Amino acid sequence: MATIALIGSNLTLIGASHNLVVHSLLKESQGAGFGFFEFSIVGICLLLASFLYIFFIGRYLLPHRQKLDNPRNSTVTANLIQEYDLKNKLFEAWVSTDLEGKHLSIAALDLYGKYGLDLLEVVREGSKFVALDDFDLQSGDTLLLKGTEQAAKDFCEYYSGITYMGPPRAQEKYPISSAELAEAVVPPRSPVMGKTPKEINFREDYSLTVIGYYRDGKPHASYAQDVKLKEGDGLLFYGPRNAIRDFEPTKEILIYYKPGIPEVSAKKEILAPLATAILLAVVVVSVADLVPISVAAIGGATLMVLAGIINPAKAYDAIDWKIIVLIGGMYPLGIALVQSGTADMIGDGLVNVLGGYGALIVMAGISLLTMILTQPIHNAVVAIIMTPIAINAAELMGSNPRAFCIAVMVSCSSTFLMSVGHPAPLMVQIPGNYNAVDYIKFGLPLNIIAMAVILIIIPLFWPL
Known part of the structure; x- marks a missing residue:
């Protein structure tokens, strides 16, 4: 994955920051930089050759790792069920045909007041609902209840049209398929301190139910709706997946931990076509050379923020300021190499x-x-460092500076032997449990392939 990400940077001009650096230095020296897809053929050839190597050889050079469980099947939900001692506090009840023609609302059941039961959801003909007080039950509905087993039995015995079904099947997977659990912590000076979850209207306003709380090192699963919140309390939320993912309280109110793998919320999915259109517009404007790439990219990012696709805080956090400062600080070095004659000396x-x-x-x-x-x-x-040297060497040889600069770009993306030269190989080091020898064994053939592509493909399209 990391190697393909590095190699893929050779497909377009904006594939990596070093492409733009080479483009800028070449434009300053020769008066014209690269087109958006000008060197894509080199990236495609390198990508195909690398795929063949990885499939037939490379994968056998890395040590065999035990396959990890899908995090969606094994992480937050199961852990929270155990942490809050909910494994034996979830029960189902079925609404029989005896209730047909009768109107029985959730408010009339008074589940919480009489039995201390939380109604987490109602399943009706395969669809699942967060049932509020005005929700009317129908025959065939299945109720998912949280509380004690005796309370669930007492409730079902009282209503002749409701049958106790026992714990949900495959409780280990509950409720990953349709809903999720998430945890939040009450921070100091939060305005929710002293209020109960019922008073905050989590259920009515956000379709979320507080089904447990953590205080003084102990979980509490009973009457969680009526507890007055204190600083440091942990709250266990249950709700539909979209509601869990869309809930974004400020950190001054609640420190909220979304579960599992981040997903696109329903609200953001609606904006997906607009985001795609903005991205395509940036590419088209860049390819047509209507404005500089930097202007097109900043304009596209601004439109993303204005359209609500990403909020300004997340956009700001996504910027790697260390890299920007590093490139900004080092860029004068390239100019100094030229003006001081160092590039000429190394090229000579x-x-x-x-x-x-x-x-x-x-x-x-x-x-x-x-x-x-x-x-x-x-x-x-x-x-x-290397672009001024490459341009100078090409000029001394009476050769094509563009070919030499493409060679520099491809070589800069060939960070296969160590984990520290680029974030991509570093990101997979811990998950893959790779060591320095693994990088060398797997990466050295890739460097040889990259060199072969440079020496064969580049001269074919940019004669030296």
């Missing part, structure tokens, strides 16, 4: 040593040096 050295073998070997030397540097150093920084 490469040409003096390798120039007798031809431009292709000089390009290979620059690519190899770039690949070595980009293993421990961020690829954007390496691009800043």
Whole structure:
């Protein structure tokens, strides 16, 4: 996954930050940068070759890892059921045909007041509802109750049209398929302190039910709706998946922990076509060269925020300021390499040593040096250093600077031997339990493949 992400950066000009760095330096030097898809053919060839290597060879070079359970089937919900001691406090009741023609509302049942039971949901013809007080039961409905077993039995015995069914089947998976559990903590000075969950109207306003609370190191599952909240209380919410995911209280009110793998909420799904249109517009405007890529990208991001697709705080948090500062601080280095004559000196050295073998070997030397540097150093920084050198070497050889710059871009993306040169290989290190030797065994052939693509494909489309 990490290697394909790195290789995929060679498909478009905006695939990676180092592409834009090389593009900018080339434009300053030669008067014209790269087109949006100009070097995509190189990325496609490298991607296909890497797929073949990974499928037939690479996967056998990595140690076998035990397959992990799908986190959707094993994480937050099951843990919270155990943590709040709910395993034997969930029961089902079935509404029989005896109730047909009669009107029985949830309010009339007084489940909570008489029996201390929480009605979590009603299942009707395969659909599931968060039943409020004005919800009328119908024959064939199944009620999901939370409380003590005796209370559930007492309730069903009182109403002749309601039959006690016992605990839900496959309780270990409850309620992943249709709803979820989530936890929140009451922070200091929260305005909800001193109020009960019933008074806050979580159920009416957000379709969420507080079915338990955690206080003084102990879980409490009974009469959770009536407890006056204190600082540090943990609240266990139950609700439909969309309601759980859409609930976003401020941290001053509740510190809320959404469960499982982040998902797109129903509200955001509606905006998906608009987000796609904005992305396509950015690409079209960039390809047509109507405005600079930076302007198109910032404009697209601004539209995303204004349309409510992403809120400003999340957009701000998504910016990696360390990388921006790093690139901004290092960019003058590339200019200094040119103006101080250092790029000429290094380029002269490469040409003096390798120039007798031809431009292709000089390009290979620059690519190899770039690949070595980009293993421990961020690829954007390496691009800043190597692009002026590559342009100077190409000019000294009377060769094509664009070809040399594409070689630098592909080499900068070949961060396969170490985990520290780019976030992608670092992100998979812990989940895959990879060590330094794993990276070298798996990555070295990929570097060789990348070098082969540079030396074969680039000269075909950009003659040296």
